[in-house]
Amino acid sequence: MPELNDNFFGKVYEVVRQIPYGKVTTYGAIAKVLGTVRSARMVGWAMNASHNLEDVPAHRVVNKKGLLTGKHHFDGTNLMQQLLESEGIEVKENQIVDFQKHFWTPEMKL
Numbered sequence: 001m002p003e004l005n006d007n008f009f010g011k012v013y014e015v016v017r018q019i020p021y022g023k024v025t026t027y028g029a030i031a032k033v034l035g036t037v038r039s040a041r042m043v044g045w046a047m048n049a050s051h052n053l054e055d056v057p058a059h060r061v062v063n064k065k066g067l068l069t070g071k072h073h074f075d076g077t078n079l080m081q082q083l084l085e086s087e088g089i090e091v092k093e094n095q096i097v098d099f100q101k102h103f104w105t106p107e108m109k110l
Contacts, residue, residue, distance in 0.1 A: 008034070012046040013053065015106050019060040022087045023104035024096060026064050033106040048073050059083040066099035 015030050027040040027047070036042070043061075047070055050056040059080045063069045068091065071080040081091045090097040 008036075008039075008042060009046040009049060012043050013050060013056045016047070016050075016056050016058065016061060018106065019057055019104055022089060022102065024060045024062050024066070024084070024089065024099075024102050025104045025106055026062060028064055029106050030061065033108055044070065057083075062096060066096035066103075068094050068096075 011034050012030055015025075015033060019025055027043040028037075030043045031037055031039045047058050047061050050058050051073060058070065059074065061070065068080050068084075071078070071094070074080045074083075076082075081094075084091055084096070089102050096102055
């Protein structure tokens with residue numbers, strides 16, 4: 001399946017690729033920067049479909065409270081958490097401890 005810059009999933013992946021190491025963003029923040037504020041769920045669908053794209057750091061996308069809601073889409077029991085912790089992000093009880101410290105606001109650099 002080719003990834004086109006003009007399709008929604010492709011645009012989501014371009015934003016996600018910009019998330020810095022040690023930072024996270026939310027489905028809603030990605031939707032907002034793409035000009036589709038009410039499409040956070042579609043961003044989630046895009047993230048679910050990204051598991052074969054090694055250059056898309058899907059583990060850096062969480063819900064608006066910092067919860068690892070997409071963790072069941074990763075191989076292994078705690079892979080999403082392990083990937084975040086390897087970047088210095090502390091996670092306890094399925095939630096990022098210092099969400100404000102690690103939150104990154106996406107910008108349009110497409």
